[in-house]
Amino acid sequence: MTITTDYAGKLITIERFILDQQQAHPEATGTLTNILYDMALGAKIIASKTTRAGLAEILGSAGEENVQGEEVQKLDAFAQRTIFRLNDHTGRLAVMASEEVEQVIPIPKQFPVGKYVLLFDPLDGSSNIDVNVSVGTIFAIYRRKTKEGPGTLTDCLQKGRKLVAAGYILYGSSTMMVYSTGNGVHGFTLDPAIGEFLLSHPNIRMPAVPKYYSANQGYQPYWSPGVQAFTEWLQRDTPEKKALSLRYIGSLVADFHRNLLTGGIFFYPADTKDPKKPVGKLRLLYEASPLAFLAEQAGGYASNGTQAILDIEPTELHQRVPLYIGNRMLVEKAEAMIREYDEASVVA
Numbered sequence: 001m002t003i004t005t006d007y008a009g010k011l012i013t014i015e016r017f018i019l020d021q022q023q024a025h026p027e028a029t030g031t032l033t034n035i036l037y038d039m040a041l042g043a044k045i046i047a048s049k050t051t052r053a054g055l056a057e058i059l060g061s062a063g064e065e066n067v068q069g070e071e072v073q074k075l076d077a078f079a080q081r082t083i084f085r086l087n088d089h090t091g092r093l094a095v096m097a098s099e100e101v102e103q104v105i106p107i108p109k110q111f112p113v114g115k116y117v118l119l120f121d122p123l124d125g126s127s128n129i130d131v132n133v134s135v136g137t138i139f140a141i142y143r144r145k146t147k148e149g150p151g152t153l154t155d156c157l158q159k160g161r162k163l164v165a166a167g168y169i170l171y172g173s174s175t176m177m178v179y180s181t182g183n184g185v186h187g188f189t190l191d192p193a194i195g196e197f198l199l200s201h202p203n204i205r206m207p208a209v210p211k212y213y214s215a216n217q218g219y220q221p222y223w224s225p226g227v228q229a230f231t232e233w234l235q236r237d238t239p240e241k242k243a244l245s246l247r248y249i250g251s252l253v254a255d256f257h258r259n260l261l262t263g264g265i266f267f268y269p270a271d272t273k274d275p276k277k278p279v280g281k282l283r284l285l286y287e288a289s290p291l292a293f294l295a296e297q298a299g300g301y302a303s304n305g306t307q308a309i310l311d312i313e314p315t316e317l318h319q320r321v322p323l324y325i326g327n328r329m330l331v332e333k334a335e336a337m338i339r340e341y342d343e344a345s346v347v348a
């Protein structure tokens with residue numbers, strides 16, 4: 001059921017909108033609504049640090065390495081702690097998982113467990129923090145699979161088709177929260193003067209005519225022949241589309257958000273050189289799946305080059321996948337060229 005109410009031009013806060021959406025689900029208990037409220041609150045708290053990162057002793061490295069083998073930035077750690085502390089005591093979650101923590105994050109014993117699971121990338125685009133380029137937060141919400149007791153890894157390893165809600169916060173020229181509960185994609189802009197997220201982008205739909213492609217062409221020598229051919233195809237006029245311009249920020253949330261609004265494709269292919277990235281860099285559970293959910297809700301599509309991201313059955317918490325996400329026509333073209341050039345060579 002998509003949203004029928006015409007929200008255009010209405011002054012409406014994210015809390016009011018979330019509550020409106022809940023009316024569409026008579027069986028709803030309000031728990032999911034409250035988790036989304038808490039994500040919006042977390043966004044405001046993290047935004048208060050990102051907008052003055054240079055002043056708040058929040059720049060630079062936290063002096064530790066995370067499970068990804070990446071240097072943890074202070075803001076990564078701050079965002080991680082903020083989201084954990086907003087959700088650990090509410091009794092809404094059975095378990096959490098974060099890019100920054102190797103194992104699943106149990107609900108502390110002194111607090112009740114609930115029926116939802118929250119997976120998140122607390123701060124996406126960390127390498128951009130110290131140079132004042134947009135960063136983001138990505139979250140994915142599932143129903144628990146296990147019946148009762150503390151949530152487990154099983155509750156976290158769910159394919160994207162099972163998502164109940166997903167979204168991101170973009171700390172950019174303005175702070176935006178964009179999310180979907182399966183009834184379209186809706187964007188809210190933070191008015192810092194009143195500390196409220198106001199509806200600014202109701203029912204976002206990916207434009208049919210794409211404008212940009214986003215990829216780190218510094219790795220192009222290590223892409224497969226199919227991906228090389230696809231990249232060359234993007235750069236010239238073809239019967240399906242005009243030549244696309246390249247825009248690459250290096251923060252997945254920022255690159256995805258721009259392509260969501262303008263039409264285009266982001267891709268981070270498998271890297272045939274770096275043994276750490278044989279299937280690319282991006283993580284399935286808290287980067288690719290939630291954004292794939294949003295892409296499909298906005299009329300787009302996301303693939304790992306051979307199948308829909310949302311159909312991939314996860315086997316590990318931090319597993320990586322190649323990611324092609326944006327206009328369905330462009331993503332399906334990538335799949336077709338990979339099939340034509342790469343699978344043929346594999347078969348041969």
Ligand code: AHG
Pocket residue numbers: 070099121123124125126127216250251252253281
């Ligand atoms: P994170 O900061 O959460 O580790 O994510 C960074 C990711 C993603 O945001 C971005 O698209 C990608 O890393 C950029 O990788 P390269 O620097 O290799 O292009």
Ligand code: MN
Pocket residue numbers: 121123124125252287
């Ligand atoms: Mn990330």
Ligand code: MN
Pocket residue numbers: 076099121122123124125126
């Ligand atoms: Mn991150």
